[in-house]
Amino acid sequence: MRLYELTAHELKEKIERREVGVEQAVRALLDRIAEVDEAVRAYVTVAREQALAKARAADERLARGEPARPLEGVPVAIKDNMCTRGVETTCSSKILKGFVPPYDATVVELLERAGAIIVGKTNMDEFAMGSSTENSGFFPTRNPWDLGRVPGGSSGGSAAAVASDEAVAALGSDTGGSVRQPAALCGVVGLKPTYGLVSRYGLVAFASSLDQIGPITKDVRDGALVLGVIAGHDPRDSTSVPRKRCDYLKGLVPDVRGMRIGVPKEYFGEGMAPGVRAAVGAALKTLQDMGAILADVSLPHSEYALATYYIVAPAEASSNLARYDGVRYGYRAPGCPDSVTMMTQTRSEGFGAEVKRRIMLGTYTLSAGYYEAYYLKALKVRTLITRDFDRAFEKCDCLVSPTSPTVAFRFGEKMDDPLAMYLSDIYTVTANLAGIPAVSIPCGFGEDGMPVGLQILGKHYDEATVLRVAYAFEQATDFHKAKPVLRDAGAGGAAMGGAAARGAAASGDGSGEAGGGPTRKAAGGEADA
Amino acid sequence: MPERAKVSTAWAAEAAGGPGPAQDGGAGAVACASEFEPVIGLEVHVELSTKSKLFCGCQAAFNAPPNSHTCPVCLGLPGVLPVLNRKAVEFGIKTALALNCEVASFSKFDRKNYFYPDLPKNYQISQYDLPLGTNGYVDVSVDGGMRRVRIKRVHLEEDAGKSVHESGTITGSSFSLEDYNRTGVPLLEIVSEPDLRSPEEAYAYLSMLRSILRYLDVSDCKMEEGSLRCDANISVKPKGSSALGTPIELKNLNSFRAVEKALAYEFRRQAEILARGERVTRETRHWDESRQVTVLMRRKEEADDYRYFPEPDLVPLEIDEAWVAEVRSTLPELPGVRHERFIREYGLPAYDAAILTESKDLADYFEAAVAAYGGDAKAVSNWVMGELARLMNATGTDIRDVRVAPTALAAMLKMIDDGTISGKIAKTVFEEMFATGKEPRQVVAEKGLVQIADEGELARIVDEVIAENRDVADEVRAGKDRAITFLVGQVMKKTRGRANPQAVNRLLRERLSSG
Numbered sequence A: 001m002r003l004y005e006l007t008a009h010e011l012k013e014k015i016e017r018r019e020v021g022v023e024q025a026v027r028a029l030l031d032r033i034a035e036v037d038e039a040v041r042a043y044v045t046v047a048r049e050q051a052l053a054k055a056r057a058a059d060e061r062l063a064r065g066e067p068a069r070p071l072e073g074v075p076v077a078i079k080d081n082m083c084t085r086g087v088e089t090t091c092s093s094k095i096l097k098g099f100v101p102p103y104d105a106t107v108v109e110l111l112e113r114a115g116a117i118i119v120g121k122t123n124m125d126e127f128a129m130g131s132s133t134e135n136s137g138f139f140p141t142r143n144p145w146d147l148g149r150v151p152g153g154s155s156g157g158s159a160a161a162v163a164s165d166e167a168v169a170a171l172g173s174d175t176g177g178s179v180r181q182p183a184a185l186c187g188v189v190g191l192k193p194t195y196g197l198v199s200r201y202g203l204v205a206f207a208s209s210l211d212q213i214g215p216i217t218k219d220v221r222d223g224a225l226v227l228g229v230i231a232g233h234d235p236r237d238s239t240s241v242p243r244k245r246c247d248y249l250k251g252l253v254p255d256v257r258g259m260r261i262g263v264p265k266e267y268f269g270e271g272m273a274p275g276v277r278a279a280v281g282a283a284l285k286t287l288q289d290m291g292a293i294l295a296d297v298s299l300p301h302s303e304y305a306l307a308t309y310y311i312v313a314p315a316e317a318s319s320n321l322a323r324y325d326g327v328r329y330g331y332r333a334p335g336c337p338d339s340v341t342m343m344t345q346t347r348s349e350g351f352g353a354e355v356k357r358r359i360m361l362g363t364y365t366l367s368a369g370y371y372e373a374y375y376l377k378a379l380k381v382r383t384l385i386t387r388d389f390d391r392a393f394e395k396c397d398c399l400v401s402p403t404s405p406t407v408a409f410r411f412g413e414k415m416d417d418p419l420a421m422y423l424s425d426i427y428t429v430t431a432n433l434a435g436i437p438a439v440s441i442p443c444g445f446g447e448d449g450m451p452v453g454l455q456i457l458g459k460h461y462d463e464a465t466v467l468r469v470a471y472a473f474e475q476a477t478d479f480h481k482a483k484p485v486l487r488d489a490g491a492g493g494a495a496m497g498g499a500a501a502r503g504a505a506a507s508g509d510g511s512g513e514a515g516g517g518p519t520r521k522a523a524g525g526e527a528d529a
Numbered sequence B: 001m002p003e004r005a006k007v008s009t010a011w012a013a014e015a016a017g018g019p020g021p022a023q024d025g026g027a028g029a030v031a032c033a034s035e036f037e038p039v040i041g042l043e044v045h046v047e048l049s050t051k052s053k054l055f056c057g058c059q060a061a062f063n064a065p066p067n068s069h070t071c072p073v074c075l076g077l078p079g080v081l082p083v084l085n086r087k088a089v090e091f092g093i094k095t096a097l098a099l100n101c102e103v104a105s106f107s108k109f110d111r112k113n114y115f116y117p118d119l120p121k122n123y124q125i126s127q128y129d130l131p132l133g134t135n136g137y138v139d140v141s142v143d144g145g146m147r148r149v150r151i152k153r154v155h156l157e158e159d160a161g162k163s164v165h166e167s168g169t170i171t172g173s174s175f176s177l178e179d180y181n182r183t184g185v186p187l188l189e190i191v192s193e194p195d196l197r198s199p200e201e202a203y204a205y206l207s208m209l210r211s212i213l214r215y216l217d218v219s220d221c222k223m224e225e226g227s228l229r230c231d232a233n234i235s236v237k238p239k240g241s242s243a244l245g246t247p248i249e250l251k252n253l254n255s256f257r258a259v260e261k262a263l264a265y266e267f268r269r270q271a272e273i274l275a276r277g278e279r280v281t282r283e284t285r286h287w288d289e290s291r292q293v294t295v296l297m298r299r300k301e302e303a304d305d306y307r308y309f310p311e312p313d314l315v316p317l318e319i320d321e322a323w324v325a326e327v328r329s330t331l332p333e334l335p336g337v338r339h340e341r342f343i344r345e346y347g348l349p350a351y352d353a354a355i356l357t358e359s360k361d362l363a364d365y366f367e368a369a370v371a372a373y374g375g376d377a378k379a380v381s382n383w384v385m386g387e388l389a390r391l392m393n394a395t396g397t398d399i400r401d402v403r404v405a406p407t408a409l410a411a412m413l414k415m416i417d418d419g420t421i422s423g424k425i426a427k428t429v430f431e432e433m434f435a436t437g438k439e440p441r442q443v444v445a446e447k448g449l450v451q452i453a454d455e456g457e458l459a460r461i462v463d464e465v466i467a468e469n470r471d472v473a474d475e476v477r478a479g480k481d482r483a484i485t486f487l488v489g490q491v492m493k494k495t496r497g498r499a500n501p502q503a504v505n506r507l508l509r510e511r512l513s514s515g
């Protein structure tokens, strides 16, 4: 097994036992990026030299006999909306091209303090607005399972990097599903923690009351490991909650016997692809077979969730994105006669269409005369949605649902229809509105053999239960061990081999073009080797 | 765009061309002004004198090199978050209590959205519907009476930066520079109800407000440094009418005098419009200090839309009763109360009490001197308001920097009482004390200023003076009584003021009447 294929906990152990050097691991990973990223395009910046320098420093530390830290030597990718001191941070937007932050986000500090090596910044939908990474101001990222399809979004770069072994783990940010949906579409694990658990300091704000940073990893154990590093109170973020640190690894018990798992009927209605329905249905059956008790529950205000989200998020975004005006940093439109023209032109030229759409939407709903009807009403519905969850959790330990109604779609399929794109988040936005934790784990394959994600939602600050159920499911299955095969990645777009359906769940509906389907390695022996 | 954009000079041209209200309007203006009365409300912004800014750790300093007190947070860099300065909240609570406001137990911050280059986030963190304090009042003495001015609200917000235009004005410059040192400095906005009925009352209210804020030690309230700023709203209505006129907002009021003058000008301007049977249009006007007129900045057809919404990066501000009680316990005696006490306790005239209590430091100085002296408080008041005030003004010295300790002033007054020095000599002694900080005894000893107590010695000098001025002495003997003053003066001159004038007078008379 190659070094870059290891999970974070596996790699850290090898480094701790001095079987592998940090520089060696980082080089292997950087070589992997060089090999496949031309095809996947997960990264906007690869911080090669910084990563190697830090790797050498880590090796020296270990050579001095200092103990290995929790993520010692683990190459990690950071979504490009988290500030990295000295490394360009653009949010995949032209308006921030050239912006090099003078400070690190808290999560970046915490990761580095835990021994992780930041290898680069990953592509995203501009300012995290989108569900396909097609809204990147630079280029779209491709789904490693099928380069003709999107990786999901907005943390598409991070999810694709982990899925293609271009990062051992990654951070994404989740405002309405931006960690979980791409994780589902790329067949990896994506966790959105409780709002307030992870500091947002240094995360470029999209919608402040919804944004939360979360890990994207190869398995649940890695998710718990990274969460343990980045969670905790930060005095620089007033919305981060002072709580005792928690060892999420300890709670990873592969046992769900007697646990009550709620199945919200509103999340299994129309609009779900048959392949997704089948895979998630099979996953529920697996949990039941493992001894969990499935219970039908209802979250009656779910039908208003998407509308609520698309009022709250753009409203906050319209204000958060006001600072990009060309006065202090980033892009400035050239040759303007006065400051008003300069600010206007900078924003007209610097922002992409989706960002402008949401700024206009938010500006409108906050305007005098509309505020009460839209924003204030949305806040009230948000409370009702939270109450729905509170009620459901009175009788359930957690809830399960599909993460996304479809598998990864093809490029351009939804770009001309924003509303269809917005529907990608229909099962994920509620967790952000309610502020609760939720994880997406691989649970099978749907249309065209593309990965399907199972979402597990928990009570506020009950990441432990969410991770435990996810871990138990993962231990009982091996969907997470399946990997896409990227061949001839350097040779233009012709990267993919033929389809090789593995009947873990429903097979594809055959609508995929010949040769367009994914190839994956068998999940058996090689991963265990 | 916000109001700072452009200044139209339409009204100014009109005013400069004709006999505008800037000039003494003559009989017509006087007549029309007497039929109307102004309704005035003030919106005051004070910079709180906290060590650090409202949402970051940067020092809140005045006059530092541009952008030397900035950090990612106050520069609004991508990804930063505000953290509320508790001290600023405490200052806010303190002020709200001193202005008799109800302090909100649940308050929050909101974003006020507008684009301007000196505002790094292009929104200002302010308070909209749940301000720190509401429904207060200040009692202001006006024209022999008391006017209760209601305080509508007191809220916290962050200051903006400062645009520096290449050639001084925005229109004539090819570039502008931004200084963000002031960005994020805590501001307290204090909004009065329209309870003021004359420019003089507005002035008195502002003075009282400044006095209170300085007593609380929450702001230095220097209008010239911008740590106190004032906008005014003024409408004019027929006297006795309850219908309100169209309010005009006045900006660029850079001194207390400017507030008073701009309001007086604006009152006359609006009264004239109404007297002609025309209507005042709603607008924002700018006080032109050099021409002493208000000029149109922009018309206000509709209210500004700042798209306020709750600041999601801050948690709501909960102020429990214990905190309020704790802050209340630190409130000093405020100027109004102290003024009353000075009259009652020290028997001072209202005039003295008002001047002495205007500044807490001056009042403290006075009280310390009275306590050390033990004698007539009015004598202390005379010295503080007389010589001390004169020397402070002449040298531009603040009461806090005065080198004469209150105990030293008291000691000097005792020396006058026991005849060690004369009242006249005391002025010389005090000047020296003021300049050097020396004790009065030391000054008197060093300069040999002790009053001549030995009658024999004094009599010898009197005789000398009579001998040197025989003709004048003869005039006195001949009954020209006024001539004696000259001789007293000569004795004082010879003794360099160390003689007791009454004693000299008596000795001269004894000699010249018996001669």
Ligand SMILES: [Zn+2]
Residues within 6 Å of the ligand: B053, B056, B057, B058, B069, B070, B071, B072, B073, B074, B075, B184
């Ligand atoms: Zn600062």
